[in-house]
Amino acid sequence: MASSAETLDAYYANDTFLAPRIWEEASRWFPNEPHMVEFITGHSLSCAGRLPLICHRGTVAPDGLAAMRDAGLAVADTRLVYETRAQYRDHILSLAGKALKAVTIYWTPPEVAPPRMTWIDPAVQQYLNNKGNLAELVPEQAVPRRKLAAGGAEVTAALRAMPLPTVLKVATDLPNGGGQDVMICRRPRHRARADRRFGNGDTLIFEDVLDIAENHCVQYAVLPDATVAYVGASSQLCLPNGVHAGNLIDPDLAPSDEVIALGREIALRGAALGFRGIAGFDIVVTGDGRPMAIDLNFRLVSSTAQVLLHPRLSRERGLIASRLAFCAFDGSLNELLRTCRLHINAGWLVPLAMFDPIYGQAGPGPARGRFLIFGESQEAVAAREAVLEASGIQIAGRRRTFAGRTRALVKRLVVRLSRGWTP
Template identity: 30%
Template sequence: METRTERRHGMYRIELSDVYGAKSFMNPREPYTGGAGVQGQRDHVTGAMLGMAGETTLLCHSRTLLSENVDLLSAAGMRLPKVLPYSGREEYEEILESLPKSSTVFQHAHPRGALKEDVYFHKRSLLVWLNNKANMGELAPAESVPKRSMHTPGHLLSGASPLGFPKVFKVASEKSLGGGEGVRICFSDDDVRRAAQEFASESKVIIEEYVRVEENWCVNFAISDENDILYLGSANQIVNDAGEYQGNWISGEPRSEVVDLGRHVAEFAAELGYRGFCGFDVVVSESGPKVIDLNFRLNGSTPALCLEGARTGGRSTRLFRSWKCADTHGENHSFLLRLAQERIFIPLTGTFAWGGHSKVLGVLCGESRKEVSAHLDLMKSSGWH
């Protein structure tokens, strides 16, 4: 199986259509599950692939196609792809039901029975199996997976696991989870009780060894139709004390063992029939690299890693994250436009003056972390936090 490391392509050195084909559709949205409070964020991020879609048609919320966001993308040199806009759940589901068989790439598998399964680009069963945290030990070498055991929620308080504190609880289910969702780090019996209560409705929960992290990487690959594997690069993960993902630094490369471990998983997935993007969370500890999560989809860091260097003025140090501004009338839009024109800020998507604030997802670029941090301070001083 061929493994390649470089491909040059416009704003991005690889686009969705390079992997999925020009006749494909991309559905980046998480399913309409959970409370009303999370739906706005799920709609917001559907625009994050607008610059990277190529010839693939993108399903995205209509708010990501308003002039403020389109102007911002244009200022950075991006062109809009073919899109299928939706404004709410009913329209979203109608669009998905109308698409051809085997045409639609789902970033997140939807609940069983929610939609007809023949529209999936991948078999839904394969997508679910690969992303279920319970199966990580079958995809990665045993010595590269933290010690773990499977439990029902009712047994979490029984002390069945021999692991001491801290330890990690992870939901094992068909749900598409990411960014720390479905994961809780427990430092005490009180933490265990809270996690057990939170996960009471789940069928299975993993109790996993807590790994003391020296480095935390998201290692990205693309598996093409030709069954070859393209290494896209790796990003340092920014994670808070609760294990919640908050962004990435793109600066430097991990040691070869980290990339080799990710490649091992990608090759196994390719043998199972997976085609597409994938990103694996690999941490370096005193006992070597360990896989702590596998995501068979584009990851938050994927577009930032795939930016063509010439399009960022050759700035190789990048910070990927989201920003929010208490701006109900778009007053700070011109500031972002200027940074985008100068290629200091590469926007991925934005929703402006929605729900009393504006939000953008993007990449700050510089020659060094010090320079990027200075740009970050400038963003803060202009109201973007």
């Protein structure tokens, strides 16, 4: 059974605070969209609870916070707002001076967050989140067949010899996310593209392409006493190139006991090395029913707020499915909210995080939002996605039609029937 707590202060020690900004110098394998390093600092506003949170001014525009509250969310109690990098670092030093420890979502250079001020040893954080170490943290039977090539000539030779299709991943200690460090090579021309993208000294992982029937992000909390609690799960929506485009929660897509048990074992191994906090693991189920771990995120992930808040919000609305949507709007945040107001009032649209570059004095760029789109079914959610898109809201991955999700559901049904399940 998943934990019922919906705020992060239930999972982190009382002497911690959230320091979620990624540092530009370490953001090579992170989405490079405008303002993204600032927007991510507001992703936990809806679920931080009493944990102090350092967040950019653009994430706390009054109209955005009001919309979140109107949707039934409790905005973080203690917010330390910054506009510049120097102000962000000053907040870290100030809180650390009060004997609080920084929960750095991504590895942060020591000149910004010295190791003595962080809750998790930075070396442990880097090790656990380096894709090259996955096979050391996952039971052998749940590791896809893979091999590593250390950069330069070795990578170039391996690219020439690799079978197609192959999944390429970068083994890096730097922060990574959103599929930016992943490439699926399907055609001969992809070899040269991969060499340009990855052939620059990084160690590269060559991994088998799996026949995927289910794709879950399962989340666990390693509590301060090192015990592990299952937090919940969502199904991942990915583009054909592997880029993450949102998450879906629906009872029909819940992970099996085998998937949950595999994730728990991985969390326990991380706990033994010193990790504490919430982690999210990408675990797929193959067409023949095998759970396989394809990525380990020992940190808060994109869907953490969705997983924590969905049970209550779903129950209050009587709507069983929710889709986490990453949205942008070529206009002001006020215009975006005017477009969404009727849907927020109707209860099926919940803003989890907002970004206003104007209020944040962050320079030109689109207004952004992370929304939960609720529906009676996946089909109802898809119809509401179309309503938002027709009003000018750009939803990441929206072009992945429902046909793709239907194929995934059919594969899941085949797996269940093969295990003796009856409708």
